[in-house]
Amino acid sequence: MNGIAARLKPLLGDIVREDLPTRQSHRRDRWILGELDSSDDSLPAAVLEPTCTNDVVKAVNVCRSERIPVVTYAGGSGVCGAIRGSAESVMLSTRRLTGLVELDPVAMLATFRAGTIGLDAERCIESHGMTIGHFPQSIEISTVGGWVATRSSGQCSTAYGNIEDLAIALEVVLPDGRVLRTRRTPRTCAGPDLRQLFLGSEGTLGVITEVTLSLRPRPPSRRGHAFHFAGLVDGLEPIRIAVQAGWRPAVVRLHDAVITARRFPQLCSDGRCLLILVHEGPEAAVTCEVAALADLCRAHGALDAPAEAVDHWLARRNHVPDLRELLRQGTVAESIEVGCTWDRIAHVYADGIAALRREPGLVSASAHVSHVYRAGASLYFVFFATDTSPEQLADTYRRCWDGLLNAVVRAGASIAHHHGIGRVRRHALTEELGVTGVALLRQLKRALDPADLFNPGVLLPDGDAMD
Amino acid sequence: MNGIAARLKPLLGDIVREDLPTRQSHRRDRWILGELDSSDDSLPAAVLEPTCTNDVVKAVNVCRSERIPVVTYAGGSGVCGAIRGSAESVMLSTRRLTGLVELDPVAMLATFRAGTIGLDAERCIESHGMTIGHFPQSIEISTVGGWVATRSSGQCSTAYGNIEDLAIALEVVLPDGRVLRTRRTPRTCAGPDLRQLFLGSEGTLGVITEVTLSLRPRPPSRRGHAFHFAGLVDGLEPIRIAVQAGWRPAVVRLHDAVITARRFPQLCSDGRCLLILVHEGPEAAVTCEVAALADLCRAHGALDAPAEAVDHWLARRNHVPDLRELLRQGTVAESIEVGCTWDRIAHVYADGIAALRREPGLVSASAHVSHVYRAGASLYFVFFATDTSPEQLADTYRRCWDGLLNAVVRAGASIAHHHGIGRVRRHALTEELGVTGVALLRQLKRALDPADLFNPGVLLPDGDAMD
Numbered sequence: 042m043n044g045i046a047a048r049l050k051p052l053l054g055d056i057v058r059e060d061l062p063t064r065q066s067h068r069r070d071r072w073i074l075g076e077l078d079s080s081d082d083s084l085p086a087a088v089l090e091p092t093c094t095n096d097v098v099k100a101v102n103v104c105r106s107e108r109i110p111v112v113t114y115a116g117g118s119g120v121c122g123a124i125r126g127s128a129e130s131v132m133l134s135t136r137r138l139t140g141l142v143e144l145d146p147v148a149m150l151a152t153f154r155a156g157t158i159g160l161d162a163e164r165c166i167e168s169h170g171m172t173i174g175h176f177p178q179s180i181e182i183s184t185v186g187g188w189v190a191t192r193s194s195g196q197c198s199t200a201y202g203n204i205e206d207l208a209i210a211l212e213v214v215l216p217d218g219r220v221l222r223t224r225r226t227p228r229t230c231a232g233p234d235l236r237q238l239f240l241g242s243e244g245t246l247g248v249i250t251e252v253t254l255s256l257r258p259r260p261p262s263r264r265g266h267a268f269h270f271a272g273l274v275d276g277l278e279p280i281r282i283a284v285q286a287g288w289r290p291a292v293v294r295l296h297d298a299v300i301t302a303r304r305f306p307q308l309c310s311d312g313r314c315l316l317i318l319v320h321e322g323p324e325a326a327v328t329c330e331v332a333a334l335a336d337l338c339r340a341h342g343a344l345d346a347p348a349e350a351v352d353h354w355l356a357r358r359n360h361v362p363d364l365r366e367l368l369r370q371g372t373v374a375e376s377i378e379v380g381c382t383w384d385r386i387a388h389v390y391a392d393g394i395a396a397l398r399r400e401p402g403l404v405s406a407s408a409h410v411s412h413v414y415r416a417g418a419s420l421y422f423v424f425f426a427t428d429t430s431p432e433q434l435a436d437t438y439r440r441c442w443d444g445l446l447n448a449v450v451r452a453g454a455s456i457a458h459h460h461g462i463g464r465v466r467r468h469a470l471t472e473e474l475g476v477t478g479v480a481l482l483r484q485l486k487r488a489l490d491p492a493d494l495f496n497p498g499v500l501l502p503d504g505d506a507m508d
Numbered sequence: 509m510n511g512i513a514a515r516l517k518p519l520l521g522d523i524v525r526e527d528l529p530t531r532q533s534h535r536r537d538r539w540i541l542g543e544l545d546s547s548d549d550s551l552p553a554a555v556l557e558p559t560c561t562n563d564v565v566k567a568v569n570v571c572r573s574e575r576i577p578v579v580t581y582a583g584g585s586g587v588c589g590a591i592r593g594s595a596e597s598v599m600l601s602t603r604r605l606t607g608l609v610e611l612d613p614v615a616m617l618a619t620f621r622a623g624t625i626g627l628d629a630e631r632c633i634e635s636h637g638m639t640i641g642h643f644p645q646s647i648e649i650s651t652v653g654g655w656v657a658t659r660s661s662g663q664c665s666t667a668y669g670n671i672e673d674l675a676i677a678l679e680v681v682l683p684d685g686r687v688l689r690t691r692r693t694p695r696t697c698a699g700p701d702l703r704q705l706f707l708g709s710e711g712t713l714g715v716i717t718e719v720t721l722s723l724r725p726r727p728p729s730r731r732g733h734a735f736h737f738a739g740l741v742d743g744l745e746p747i748r749i750a751v752q753a754g755w756r757p758a759v760v761r762l763h764d765a766v767i768t769a770r771r772f773p774q775l776c777s778d779g780r781c782l783l784i785l786v787h788e789g790p791e792a793a794v795t796c797e798v799a800a801l802a803d804l805c806r807a808h809g810a811l812d813a814p815a816e817a818v819d820h821w822l823a824r825r826n827h828v829p830d831l832r833e834l835l836r837q838g839t840v841a842e843s844i845e846v847g848c849t850w851d852r853i854a855h856v857y858a859d860g861i862a863a864l865r866r867e868p869g870l871v872s873a874s875a876h877v878s879h880v881y882r883a884g885a886s887l888y889f890v891f892f893a894t895d896t897s898p899e900q901l902a903d904t905y906r907r908c909w910d911g912l913l914n915a916v917v918r919a920g921a922s923i924a925h926h927h928g929i930g931r932v933r934r935h936a937l938t939e940e941l942g943v944t945g946v947a948l949l950r951q952l953k954r955a956l957d958p959a960d961l962f963n964p965g966v967l968l969p970d971g972d973a974m975d
Contacts, residue, residue, distance in 0.1 A: 209883055227884035
């Protein structure tokens with residue numbers, strides 16, 4: 042038994058796991074750079090497995106008084122390096138904090154323990170004739186608590202909103218051991234919205250233990266439609282006009298020519314850009330929306346694509362290629378999602394792709410748009426790169442990130458849309474928030490976690506320790 | 509010249525106003541209790557009138573180093589006592605911080621200086637063929653900065669959202685004099701959303717200097733419809749079903765029998781409850797929505813009301829009776845808005861009205877629903893009360909507030925929906941946020957404003973000073 046486990050065991054009992062398999066399965070998230078790092082020493086000293094909020098309070102209080110850093114491990118599905126073990130810290134796993142706490146079918150609210158896997162939560166709600174409406178690609182492995190901690194987006198966000206629109210109340214164990222329960226209300230104006238501190242906090246401001254989600258009836262009608270455009274930018278204009286006019290297709294997904302050719306071979310002419318639309322809601326509303334979007338798309342030069350394109354996408358929507366296997370073959374693949382306003386999006390796309398292409402090791406660069414707002418949209422860049430050794434591949438990987446982030450920030454984009462910051466983007470946080478914004482975030486962190494014990498080393502860039 | 513003005517004048521020059529008319533016109537907001545308070549001593553030491561963000565920075569820095577409390581005065585239209593002068597503090601007026609800074613017709617974003625009057629902002633945007641879509645009753649006298657500081661709601665919120673959905677970026681001068689500019693992006697996930705600290709902060713965390721609003725095209729179609737129901741609760745059910753199904757009428761306004769009889773005489777049978785619906789958007793969407801809502805309402809026992817009811821409401825929507833004149837006649841009138849989930853709303857309504865009726869001085873108690881969400885709705889209580897002297901009327905007024913807030917909190921409601929907390933509700937904040945929530949809010953306040961110089965005495969309840 043190592044020193045930390047030995048200190049915690051008498052204080053916390055059975056929730057302390059120190060066996061090697063458990064520690065190994067909680068060493069880090071799915072950040073691809075972890076796989077490239079031959080000097081990886083990410084084994085946590087112990088894994089804490091609380092089964093209730095009181096267990097979490099005890100664990101937090103003990104770790105605070107023992108000055109042991111605490112990293113919350115939820116689904117481990119993150120891709121930005123927010124989770125990494127070390128011999129000096131413990132992982133607090135939420136995997137035994139699962140299940141439905143309360144379901145209100147009138148207000149359509151469901152409270153889940155934070156460690157509930159997304160798909161389990163959705164199936165539970167579907168069995169009651171409703172839907173959460175939140176479908177991140179990671180839904181089979183991510184958790185409702187993780188969704189909140191990372192400000193998650195789902196594939197139907199254009200109609201249903203992102204996690205900040207769905208999670209209407211939280212229970213959080215704060216770093217000082219107190220339990221915050223925000224009020225279950227559709228809206229209030231009693232000071233700043235305290236929920237918001239924890240949406241995107243990535244484990245740095247406490248441990249999320251319960252999430253209350255706003256539900257909807259299962260949509261009575263669903264219809265898909267696919268179109269193709271000469272270029273990505275051609276397809277953006279009808280989408281912008283439609284969303285600003287108030288139309289809200291559940292899925293709006295516009296792929297550039299590279300990704301269209303790779304993911305929809307035989308379904309779209311070479312060099313064209315495929316748009317997938319899925320409309321959901323009451324039958325009459327769906328009928329209106331289908332007609333309005335089709336008119337707009339055709340008026341902007343779209344050609345109809347085969348309906349199979351929608352089915353093809355729906356069938357594969359949660360498929361993630363095996364990036365580790367690809368890496369063993371010497372190729373690193375990564376996705377980098379950013380947000381930007383409509384006036385900048387063509388530049389952000391062009392400059393981002395150009396920046397990636399400047400990298401000698403680059404094999405392929407592409408992007409798609411999949412979350413759409415009145416003011417702008419997300420751009421989801423994907424690159425593949427190769428090099429002669431794991432060390433050189435890691436350097437290539439970092440240069441792709443830096444080149445892309447620099448280019449998109451210069452062109453006016455946000456450095457992230459829905460994957461979070463973790464370790465891979467924290468050096469760029471000042472570009473996003475400004476010096477004042479980063480300093481303000483540090484002040485909040487210091488106010489809540491003065492000893493810097495909660496997931497230290499993520500989100501905030503290096504700098505004057507906590508100042 | 510008083511002491512504070514004399515100290516500030518050499519440091520801040522012409523932006524310092526110490527003349528009596530200016531100080532008198534900035535003494536407090538429209539909280540009705542101010543009118544009842546014969547010992548009112550709310551004259552500020554001076555009024556600062558910055559004309560640009562740099563002026564605000566200077567003013568904040570000087571006041572901080574001189575330890576002079578700063579109260580930001582925007583439109584002065586608040587009704588909760590958030591603004592009150594004192595001989596020891598200065599008012600920072602935003603009335604010269606006005607006008608459009610930037611308009612982006614592609615991303616549909618407009619940046620206004622914080623002191624811009626709401627109606628001026630809306631007219632400016634309408635002249636470009638768009639709308640902000642935010643129509644608080646106070647629009648002729650409230651400001652875009654005040655909307656953010658108080659978490660304002662507008663009359664079309666069910667379709668267009670509240671101010672937190674519209675204000676996508678802020679410029680704020682923090683208590684330490686630094687200027688925070690949040691990123692102009694439709695969405696990001698770079699840590700907690702820092703904008704949210706200032707939405708509802710009521711001047712306690714800095715001075716909002718610019719607000720970027722997300723706009724929409726002016727709706728091509730608008731149609732109204734009115735129905736009446738046997739009781740308020742009967743009318744809630746079709747509204748709940750419609751909103752949960754995804755319909756979003758711009759205006760959803762259901763009045764109880766008392767307010768229906770008072771505001772719509774001749775337009776609705778005695779004892780019935782009038783529902784006003786206004787549908788806006790593309791013509792086809794409006795047609796669908798009108799039919800869907802009408803079917804739902806009729807299926808739940810609604811009878812059609814004359815179309816003039818909608819016009820009657822639209823024509824008087826921003827009319828506020830002269831409460832001061834009423835007060836001179838010995839009657840106090842007040843509105844108290846709360847939020848609650850659908851499962852509780854019938855109880856909150858019944859218990860709230862019953863609590864008001866227990867007050868001997870009560871003349872009339874009523875409520876309407878005017879902001880509707882998937883999870884619940886607002887309830888806007890209005891009471892009239894009378895008593896034999898101003899002092900006793902003030903006591904009656906306070907008992908009405910306390911009785912109502914206690915009753916609605918017990919029945920499961922939030923203590924506020926969109927008027928803010930100010931002074932009138934701060935003693936009840938612990939009911940809303942819990943002991944932990946209030947302590948967390950104090951921690952945030954202390955982190956940003958350690959000397960408690962920004963609008964001290966509002967929002968947070970009395971307690972261990974800042975602990």
